[in-house]
Amino acid sequence: MGDTIIKAEGVSKYYRLGSEGAGRFREDFGRWWKGAPRGEEAHIWALRDVSFEIAEGEVVGFMGANGAGKSTLLKVISRITQPTQGRVRGRGRVASLLEVGTGFHGDLTGRENIFLNGHILGMTRAEIVARFDDIVDFSGVSAFLDTPVKRYSSGMYVRLAFSVAAHLTPEILIVDEVLAVGDAEFQQRCLRKMKEVSSEGGRTVLFVSHNLQALRNLCQRAFLLEKGRLVATGEPGRIIARYLEKENVHFLRQAYDDPFSAPGNEVIRIKRVELIPQFVGSEAVIDIRTPLDLELEFWYTPPFAADLIVGIHLFSLAGDCIFDVSSPRTDVSAGVVSGRCAIPGNFLNDGSYYISIVFVNNTTTRLFYFEACLSFEVADYRENTSWYGKWIGHVRPDFPVRIFPSAEI
Structure with missing residues (x-):
């Protein structure tokens, strides 16, 4: 420097x-x-x-x-x-x-x-x-x-x-x-x-x-x-x-009525992106047990016949990628296109997260990246837990773990 x-x-x-x-x-x-x-x-x-x-x-x-x-x-x-x-x-x-x-x-x-x-x-x-x-x-x-x-x-x-x-x-x-x-x-x-x-x-x-x-x-x-x-x-x-x-905690929805003013470019324009908790309670943040549905709609004007892939990137607030999932290659015509991704409950650890969405053409050409379009917070509201500290890691899936006395092994 x-x-x-x-x-x-x-x-x-x-x-x-x-x-x-x-x-x-x-x-x-x-x-x-x-x-x-x-x-x-x-x-x-x-x-x-x-x-x-x-x-x-x-x-x-x-x-x-x-x-x-x-x-x-x-x-x-x-x-x-x-x-x-x-x-x-x-x-x-x-x-x-x-x-x-x-x-x-x-x-x-x-x-x-x-x-x-x-x-x-x-x-x-x-x-x-x-x-x-x-x-x-x-x-x-x-x-x-x-x-x-x-x-x-x-x-x-x-x-x-x-x-x-x-x-x-x-x-x-x-x-x-x-x-x-x-x-x-x-x-x-x-x-x-x-x-x-x-x-x-x-x-x-x-x-x-x-x-x-x-x-x-x-x-x-x-x-x-x-x-x-x-x-x-x-x-x-x-x-x-x-x-x-x-700025963005609890930013669960973006919706646009006019494709000309919506985020995007000449190929992709965002109509709606929304994260929908399946269980709605009185708490301001989402319980870790709650399944989440990510729904999206967008205007699509392909420049030529090509397959489209939509990817969902979930990040921690510090910028660590938690997962990167995508749709299969799909031949999509021009018009309004919809999509959905389900995030199961009992998967994310308590903390704050944001979601970015990527639109890809022919597996290699990025059409549009909707950066940090949604953000949310997850908290542990379970009762009668014996642990009161912060659990390590970004995910805490509810996989069964069993232990046995040595005589049963």
Whole structure:
């Protein structure tokens, strides 16, 4: 690990949400309709007194619920916006992918935008030319290189933007949730590239994602933000556990009516995922004896005729995989597809768990990974047990164990 390359000191960012008599009917009426506060109360601290240091060559993940301040913090580090209080000191060139279209001019072609971005990063023409073929090959948009990027799909846009940022050797690479726009195969290539530029190129990577597995595998350290404050820093597995414990315990259902706004991509869109305890009691958590049914529905638009496999991954809160089960290869037509997985009672140990669901095509191609979509807690409510401590292990199946006097053996 190298010397400090980024240092944030007491960074705060204040936004006004509007003021009385702003003169914009839509804003004023909307604020009145929602009962929003006026005057001095109509504001938000997107960041509040955030301080940290990041070393050269370090890969750091930023976590937190929506609205926690992650994107605002990256914009401050990128110098896209200025902090209200505090400061960020850094050195070296910064390449940022904060939203689709960052740094590109829509009327310029892909080729022209590669050179434009290179010049913005301080690269000479000779340096850009030397890396040009690698950029184009990685992006996979060579057929559209002389087309204005405003005609690109969001996936093509992100492919080219990431490829430019990763190949033009910035000292700091900042990537927000924008990679979720790309397909699964390209996301994996991007993650491998970020690992490569850090480990081999010595560059610093700041990464925001709700893909907890990617954060765990890629990052050396994770930061957790809550309501604009940095509340925890440390090893990614530990920070992920705290995040899930804070945000998602007892998160037993997700349902979406509109396929266009549901989680997923052009092939898979989630309609419903639900964990249904078969025994419902008054307790807030699930009794270890309770069988669980995992039900899912999703919109499926296969790009071509192919078999589909759906896998269920159960993790402990610390990120240990408890099991990985999957459906058989099934020829499924386009439309709404349903699935179910039964988890027997008397199987899981008391503790907290989360579930991820993977959709696979032809046994090898990952179509979509619905990370940490459900989470739940299991507790032991049995009476008259002789053991009052924590049982070891993640599972405690009720297998029969018998002992015999030596005369009966």
